Amino acid sequence: MRIQFLGAAGTVTGSKYMLSSGGSKILVDCGLFQGYKQLRLRNWAAQPFKPADIDAVVLTHAHLDHSGYLPLLVKAGFRGKIFCSEATFDLCKILLPDSGHLQEEDAAFANRHGYSQHSPAAPLYTEEDARVSLKQFAPVPFGADVSVAAGLTAHFSHAGHILGAAVVAIDDGSRRITFSGDLGRPDDLIMVAPSPLQPTDYLVVESTYGDRLHDHTDPMLELGEAIRATAARGGVVVIPAFAVGRAQNLMYYMHLMKESGAIPKVLPIFLDSPMAKDATAIYARHRMDHRLSAAQCQAMCHAAAIINTVEESKELDRRGGPGVIISASGMATGGRVLHHLKAFADDPRNTILFTGHQAGGTRGAALVDGARVIRIHGQDIRVRARVANVDSMSAHADSNEIMAWLGALGTPPRRTFITHGEPAAADALRSRIKHELKWDCLVPEHLQEVQL
Template structure:
């Protein structure tokens, strides 16, 4: 086998791994690059292999940095099968068309307001492209082997992180390689812990939080205090959030806070996401993937008022009362949250609260670093609102949790590749693995190709 790293190197986005065996070529993950402009431009580059020459794609999970390039891959000629878990397919049916729709809306907005350098501004792909890509999906079950192509078979185990997230092991006649995908946390309040893997010849492991340990303080208390402090000064709490996974976790926490009286039961909470209703129904459908009862799922669903239409979203910006608005995207790279940041970012009574990792080059990273203005839709918006971050709400395992998961392998892999992390995070995790487990490991470069003997 050979592996070529087409993404997820030097960044937490764009995860794509080209695996070749004999005459077969498959992709593990097919994500969008996000963050710095030089990374985003890679989405427009010619793909390193003709999409038609790919036999199949195997997805670890539904987040766009792992699945969001699929509509373009299909548009450019891919016609094989896309293997993933049942829950991942259900989430992609919501997430990918929504991504295409947002890309079209952003291109249209740029054209109407004339701030794009391109005339006309075009979307990377459309909602129709995304819907067409869904026809190639072939969902499979956990813990059973399936044939990916002539030379390769695969198996999926639960990774935690979000619904349907998988650790993927792929075998040829001579060797086996395992991809961690994004690893969840062992004590997540909603998701089940990642399953252990006993043996593999090669390992590709994520390193999003490879250079840090999560804060041990109770995130429920921090979230409640932030919301209360903001409301008491008459402000609005804006929470940029991924619409799938993180948004549902936030709603569950807000349900608990209101139930306990930690925040006022009458405080308005809005989830500005047209896909939220469908996403929450998927939690009820895939009960084996998480810890919540059906009653808890229902309570989570009703913790916020769902905002579906653009008109409702615009109307929120006219409200001048204490409230909480949860809106995508989680790193403020696009979506409806941008309009809320324009409306509320300049008022010091308000709070912008980040609850997940912020990749370098994103607006989220810039705001957390102390920017006094952010560029949205071609113009700078002064930033006077309080900016806070709750790190320990993350759905990613930290350095200690990753090494703890690795320690359950019966024997060291021949080589461990550290990917899906900023340069410092990947290198710190590499050192941690070498010093703690004494495994051979390395951080691959973008487009590097490695023979797996």
């Protein structure tokens, strides 16, 4: 068995691992690179393999940095099955076509306004490309063993993080390698805790927060304070949020805060993401993946007014405050939230509120780091709004939580590979694993191959 690290090595995005055993080749995850331009350019570059030679893809979860390259893979000739959990398939049916649609919209907008360096600007793939790729999905239940290629069996267990997220173990009959995917938190308000790590010969573990501990302050205290202060100024709170996972957490918190009086019951709250609306409805169909009751799911679904059309979205920018706008994308790399940032960033009455990790090279990272000017759609936008980040809402396990998950394993793996983290975070986790658990571990480089 061999593994090649085609993504998420030295960065938190682009998750993609080639696993070879005998005559079989599979990809574990197939995500988009995000953030720095030099990383995003990898999405357009030829892959170091022929898509037609891949027997199958196994997805850990639906976020685009893990699934978003699939339409291009299929377009380039991949004809195998895409194995994932049932909830991941339901979410990909929303996320992937929306990704293609947004790329088409962004390209059209760039062509209309002439700010692209390419003439004409073109999408990486289209909405139709994404819909075609969905025909190759093969959802499987948690806990089942499924043959994904000749001689290779996959097993899915809960990772927490978002709906459908899985820890995936691949077995070739003599060796087992386990992929953590994005590991959730043991005490998440909505998602179930990650399943215990089972014995494995090799392990690939994420390190998004490998060098940090989460603030354990109740997120409602920070959210409530920011929203109340902004509303008192007559301002708008713009919350960039991933449509799957974070948007639902935020809506549930909004419901709880209104019920408790932490924020005014009459304060207008808008969810400007039809995709997030569809994703929220999926929670009712996958009750085993989360902790919410049917009544709590309903409350979450009705916590915000849903904005569907582009004209309704534009009207939000004209109406002003007070109010709260939750809109994708979570790192301000695209989507409708960019138009809201253009409308509200220059007013000191407003607040731009982030609620999770911001990858290097994204507008979100620049804003959290104090940028007073950001570039959107070819324009320089002055930032005078207050910028804050509620880190306690993160859906990723922090360094201590990762170590606790690893430490519960009795027999150490032969080797642990640390991926899906910025260099400092990955190396910090490597150091902790080496010194506290005495495990053999490696932070792989991009395109590195290792014999297992």
